[in-house]
Amino acid sequence: MNGRRCVVVGEVLEPRSVNDREALRASLEAGIERANEALREQLVAPFSVLRGVEEIGGALTNPERSYRALREITETVLPVEMRFAVVHGGIDVGLATEAVSRMDGPAFQTVDRLLTTLASDGRAVAFADPNVEPWIRTVLADQIQLLQTLKRAWTAHQAELVRAYRREERMQAIADQRDVSVQTVSQTLARANAKQILAVESNLETALSAVWGWTP
Secondary structure (H helix, E strand, C coil): CCEEEEEEEEEECCHHHCCCHHHHHHHHHHHHHHHHHHCCCCEEEEEEEEECCCEEEEEECCHHHHHHHHHHHHHHHCCCCEEEEEEEEEECECHHHCCHHHCECHHHHHHHHHHHHHHHHCCCEEEECCCCCHHHHHHHHHHHHHHHHHHCCCCHHHHHHHHHHHHHCCHHHHHHHHCCCHHHHHHHHHHCCHHHHHHHHHHHHHHHHHHHCCCC
16 A cells, blocks of 8 residues: 655664763653654654664654654653654555564655755754645744753653643642642753743644644
8 A cells, every 4th residue: 555654763873972872762651652642643664663772653644633643753762862853754565564674665765865955954854745845844843942952951850840831731749749839840841842832832733733833
C-alpha cells in the first residue's frame, strides 16, 4: 500500500559528547513513550529509536500534530539537543508494516537531505511539503526553534513544573502535590517563561492545524 504520510526523524546533536549514553537512551525512550501515547490516533508507525542513541523516527497521518511529538521528546532529553526533519511525502515501501525502520520512499530521501542541511546550517527543525508555501514552512520551523532555544535554559525542576502546569493549569494543585507554596510554583514557572511558552505553543498548534488539518 502506497501513500502520502508525515515522516518525522530526529537526530541527537553531538551524541559522542554525551557521557551517560544509557541515561540518554532511557530519556529518549521515555519521551518516545509519551509521544506515542499522546498521538496514538495519528500514528502510522510508532516512534522508536532507530540507531543507538543517535536517531529516532516515526510516521504520522500528516504534520498537524508533529509539534506534539517533538515537544514530548525534546523536553525529556533536555539539556541534550536534537534536530528534526518533518516531511509530508510519499512512502512506497513498507507502509503496511507499521514500522518506520522498514519503510522507504521519497519522504525518507527528503528527510536525509533536510537533516544534512540542518546540520550544515546549525538549525533545529525543517518542514517539507510541496503543497505548502516555503515561507509558511519556514515560519513554523522558526517558531519551534525559538521554543527549543528558550527551553534549553530550563532546569530539570522547571521542566517538570511546566509539564505539570500544562496538565493541571492550576498552581494550587501543583503546589499541593509537591508540598510547596503557590508562590514557589509561580516563581519557578515565571523563571521558566512558562506562560509565554505555552501561549506560543498554543498558537503554533493552531497554525499547524490551519495548514494541515484539512489533509485527507
